[in-house]
Amino acid sequence: MRVFRASAALEMAQLRSSRGFVALTALAAVSFLVMVCLFGLTGAYAPVALIDRDGSPHSRRFAEALLGAHHSFALKSISLAEAEAALGTGRLVGIITIPAGFGDSVSRGVTVPIDVRIDNVNVDLTNDVQRALPAAIVAFGRREQYPGVRVRMAEHDVLPHDTGYIPYLVVSALALDAMVIAGILGAMATAREWERRTVKLLRLSPAPSSAVLAGKLAVAGGVAAAALAVTVLMIVVGYGVVPVAPWTTAFALAACVAIFTCLGAWLGALLKRTLAAVPLLFGLAMPLYVDSGALEPTRFDGQAIWIIAHASPIYYAVGVLEWAFHGLRVTPESVFVDLAILAGIAVLSMGLTLGSLARGGAR
Amino acid sequence: MTQNQGSAHESPRDAIDVSDVTCTFGRVRALDGLSMRVSTGTVVGIVGPNGAGKTTLIDVICGLVRPMSGTVRVLGQDVTSNAAALRARIGVLPQETALYDEVTPHQNLRFAAALYDVPNAEQRIAEVLELVGLSARAGDVVRGFSGGMQRRLAIARALLHNPPLLILDEPTVGVDVEARHQIWAHIRALRAGGRTVVLTTNYLDEAEALCDRVVILRSGKVIADDTPAALAARTGRCLELECREEGARQLAEALRSHRGVLRAEVVDFGLRVYLAAEVSPEDVVRDARQVVPVEGFRTRSPDLVEVFRALTAAGSAA
Numbered sequence: 215m216r217v218f219r220a221s222a223a224l225e226m227a228q229l230r231s232s233r234g235f236v237a238l239t240a241l242a243a244v245s246f247l248v249m250v251c252l253f254g255l256t257g258a259y260a261p262v263a264l265i266d267r268d269g270s271p272h273s274r275r276f277a278e279a280l281l282g283a284h285h286s287f288a289l290k291s292i293s294l295a296e297a298e299a300a301l302g303t304g305r306l307v308g309i310i311t312i313p314a315g316f317g318d319s320v321s322r323g324v325t326v327p328i329d330v331r332i333d334n335v336n337v338d339l340t341n342d343v344q345r346a347l348p349a350a351i352v353a354f355g356r357r358e359q360y361p362g363v364r365v366r367m368a369e370h371d372v373l374p375h376d377t378g379y380i381p382y383l384v385v386s387a388l389a390l391d392a393m394v395i396a397g398i399l400g401a402m403a404t405a406r407e408w409e410r411r412t413v414k415l416l417r418l419s420p421a422p423s424s425a426v427l428a429g430k431l432a433v434a435g436g437v438a439a440a441a442l443a444v445t446v447l448m449i450v451v452g453y454g455v456v457p458v459a460p461w462t463t464a465f466a467l468a469a470c471v472a473i474f475t476c477l478g479a480w481l482g483a484l485l486k487r488t489l490a491a492v493p494l495l496f497g498l499a500m501p502l503y504v505d506s507g508a509l510e511p512t513r514f515d516g517q518a519i520w521i522i523a524h525a526s527p528i529y530y531a532v533g534v535l536e537w538a539f540h541g542l543r544v545t546p547e548s549v550f551v552d553l554a555i556l557a558g559i560a561v562l563s564m565g566l567t568l569g570s571l572a573r574g575g576a577r
Numbered sequence: 578m579t580q581n582q583g584s585a586h587e588s589p590r591d592a593i594d595v596s597d598v599t600c601t602f603g604r605v606r607a608l609d610g611l612s613m614r615v616s617t618g619t620v621v622g623i624v625g626p627n628g629a630g631k632t633t634l635i636d637v638i639c640g641l642v643r644p645m646s647g648t649v650r651v652l653g654q655d656v657t658s659n660a661a662a663l664r665a666r667i668g669v670l671p672q673e674t675a676l677y678d679e680v681t682p683h684q685n686l687r688f689a690a691a692l693y694d695v696p697n698a699e700q701r702i703a704e705v706l707e708l709v710g711l712s713a714r715a716g717d718v719v720r721g722f723s724g725g726m727q728r729r730l731a732i733a734r735a736l737l738h739n740p741p742l743l744i745l746d747e748p749t750v751g752v753d754v755e756a757r758h759q760i761w762a763h764i765r766a767l768r769a770g771g772r773t774v775v776l777t778t779n780y781l782d783e784a785e786a787l788c789d790r791v792v793i794l795r796s797g798k799v800i801a802d803d804t805p806a807a808l809a810a811r812t813g814r815c816l817e818l819e820c821r822e823e824g825a826r827q828l829a830e831a832l833r834s835h836r837g838v839l840r841a842e843v844v845d846f847g848l849r850v851y852l853a854a855e856v857s858p859e860d861v862v863r864d865a866r867q868v869v870p871v872e873g874f875r876t877r878s879p880d881l882v883e884v885f886r887a888l889t890a891a892g893s894a895a
Contacts, residue, residue, distance in 0.1 A: 231679035232679070410676070412677060414641075415675045416692075418667075419692035421691070421693070
């Protein structure tokens, strides 16, 4: 305990002398959170003009059906001239025009073409219109009880509550944050011993390396947890996403921080340079994050991606955090299996780090 | 002082006994059947060119490197089977100093005190800081220290747990002349206090100034192990002849086959001749004057640099 406390005190003093670096690392956590939210929001509010040249009750109800259909539009009611000008200058994605006589025609059973002009700079936007308009037409027809629509959806949800895309994303971002912050601080704690060549001092001393390492990593993990707590606060206050099980969430976050601190410590001991470990952690974090069930459960992304995901610690961390925050089960493995695998990675990392400290890398 | 590690154990006659140790790294044989002893309470210098095996020998003595063959006993105990216990009784100044430079000397020593379980740590830290003259800088960040101050702090750390055996790996490398002499004064004080000190150095004047014995290594082998005076005597006497440059070259050629002349070097004032102990310098001067005019001459004992060059040159020739 004596060595643990002394090691922790020294690590804290060293981190205090690197306040700028620690602050920037914590800032990276917030920036990742913002990044995934921006990703989630991208394309969700594409401005599309809806020109109603009919003005009948029918056309208004069709517009309502269009609003209710699943799409990524921000529908705007503006004049045709304004819309054409905006489309020409790239401030509008498309123009949907309900023609004059729309109401009379549908009353008489005549099929009416809805004119759509779209900026097909990105086929994703075109696809969105192609999905949304038929959905709106079917909804309109069902509401107006037109003959010919003989199929309707009967939805039965597996889960008792829906989880929005942004609330899902921000929780998975916590796993990414935990890897980046705790990983970097863990890597710094060990790599510095080689950079300062103090690893030889540790090897020469009679004290157990495990106590020294535990002290250093306790502080690194503590600082990472504090930085992560700020991010959690932003999620709760800023995004209004409240965990369904706060204590379970706290435990899951603490476990993720501890595990990624150990993983970072091993990378630091392996590379022996902070400057090498930090870019590697950033470089690894993004692909591991994307292939980890961060955007949706990975099991829905195809067999190959799902198999690869099992090599990523973030996959298991997302499984644990989505369960703790939203009560979701996003991995086929149980949350306890996820936790056990993460704990196994931590133990293996600690063992490898202690091995590196014992060898010292002097030669 | 209230330390225990050194005084609690009976002092063996030899603080270090290295016997027929061989150590290889890949295809490199860093130590090659090396044997040496260090008597308790003495200062022994290990000198040798880069790659001679000095640092490997220290690592073996500290139990950081396990030799392929041979035995190493330190403070009466076998290093291989008692490495952890022995580390508590050895103070080491690594070549690279190994200080936490973002924090203060006091914080460095606090950590070291915990590693070595030093009782009354605060009092002992104050003592060693006073000893190396850094008390006034105890609260400053180490990064701002000169090389000499950092070395002194590292020596303070090596002394913190009051070890009976100190190993200093190139203690004055990279420090200025004043700091060097301060460190020398500390080492002399340690010897006066009865401690055993082993130091490696590339500076032969340092070995000559500080050491009771000097061990010269070359290619992982001991090529000489004696007192500085005895090593100088083994090299013979040095005769310096004043003559013109052309004459010096002619004389060097002539004396090369002279009985008892070990080596002759042309220097700026004339010729420097190394003589075997049994040869009279006056006989050589008389013979030299028959070859070229000699304006003057003087004899002296060779310094350790000359001893080292003579021995390592002989090793190369072999």
